[in-house]
Amino acid sequence: MPTSHSLPHLTEKDLIHAVSDRQSLSAEAKQHLAVCMSCRSAYANLALDLKRLGDVARDLVPQADPSRIAWSGSAWRHGTRGCRRGQRPRWPRLAWGVLTFAVLLLLLVGRGSERGDTRLPDATREGRFLAEVAYLSENPLPPSFENIVPETVLLDDAFMEFLVPVGQSEQSSSTGYLVS
């Protein structure tokens, strides 16, 4: 049977388990820890660091005002929190609530009136749109092309004769349709 000295040193995992919960160590590890100076020192250092951490933290907690954590029996029995000295007033919360409500109300009213205002511009926009359509029906070309192509294309009689000879024109007018 191996002696405690011959047992392997504690691993990091063992050490951490030892400081977290000594009970979780195996019997062999506990035995080794009892006799091995090196492992005991490593364990003690880590345990001390963690203990000191707790001690420092506890030392640095400011003293509580006992009157603020006090039993107020009758009030608690009646389902209220009781009146504590130094309790923060509730009016700032109320004020914030009222302010938030007012802002929301203003936003809603603002939106409503904005919507009302958009009706007039809509009518104006429609008028502008129709005017633009009328302009485009008369001036289908972009302004830059207006200089290239004359405003009105004058078709002379010869060209018209070429397109639709007179005889055909008469025939079509008498029959009501073009004869090819």
Added chain:
Amino acid sequence: MARTEEGSLQLEETVLRAKAGDGQAFEALMKHYQDAVYRMIFYRVRSRTDAEDLSQEVFLKAFRNISHLKNNQRFAPWLFRIAVNQVRDSQRKQRLRLMFRWVFLDDPEDVESWGELPDPPQALTNLARQDFWRDLKAFLARLPPMEKEVFVLRFLDQLEIKEIAEVLDRREGTIKTHLYRAVKKFRNESSLLRWVREEFHAD
């Protein structure tokens, strides 16, 4: 916290009387656990006034629900569980308020303002205190929530594994796993470790 057999018997009796509606018994319980609950909350909120208010809320909740406590011997873990949940609720509300910017200026009372307290801890200078809390806060911020909670409960609140398991309603094995990971990270947290060692090894 009394951990002796006699002490625990007395406590159990007090709990029993408090459950029966004895106000004085509940007041005695409050006095007994007041500091522990206040400290526990303070570690998490780092504001004296908030910790005081939340402590009061915790005891009020405990008073209203003490009839639901099944095992009188487990009053402490039950009370700490209320405290941890109360802090969580409060932080959730705080986050919500932050989201909508409904935070009052007097709400965050961080460690920097402790110098104005009437009874500042004399052991360390203000600067050192601030350094310590800053380093601890930074370290805890790097841990996942469960590891952080388990670490604080074990080494700052100094609860046993079994108690932590009850407070967090988890299995002891799960608590050990989270604790192992947290301590491993703590070992590599040179700034916090060095600070603790330097401050205290010197004297």
